[in-house]
């Protein structure tokens with residue numbers, strides 16, 4: 001899922017981008033309406049759009065897109081959180097409105113809700129062997145039977161499934177699991193991987209995790 005973040009506050013844009021990436025979304029950032037228009041030559045699955053931008057109001061872009069018949073889900077972000085402003089945003093064609101300051105968790109929940117409403121579930125399910133991972137609900141099933149996986153194991157599995165058959169670096173996995181503060185112990189990632197391996201085996205998954213010494217891990221089909 002590709003998400004375009006249109007936000008001129010660089011640090012905030014960076015936090016949003018990082019949050020989205022660590023939850024399995026591909027994120028691009030535009031700092032102005034001009035940059036956003038250029039990037040929108042490519043399709044996106046959702047937009048997160050600030051209102052006060054250096055070259056205009058984010059609502060102009062929303063109106064333009066809707067006038068062109070583009071129905072991409074749009075979440076407006078803004079310091080203008082007054083009811084009147086909310087209404088004008090929604091009337092212009094935005095799907096949801098999140099006043100600043102907001103928590104990144106709330107932002108993520110709103111984005112997921114927008115995607116859930118706008119698209120069929122099929123595109124949001126990762127599949128490898130007999131394992132399926134629903135990226136909206138963070139649930140795992142093996143042979144179409146629900147399988148109980150812990151939060152960390154789901155995050156780890158999701159990152160590996162997004163690149164099945166390719167090595168995923170330890171650093172990237174540690175960032176996804178533990179954020180910028182890093183893991184609380186040196187072997188935390190190894191422990192998490194060990195747990196995930198056991199869960200996959202327990203549920204008779206037809207995929208396994210290969211350790212690529214010193215580099216990272218790779219998910220591959222075993223049957």
Ligand code: CA
Nearest residue numbers: 008050052053
């Ligand atoms: Ca702004």
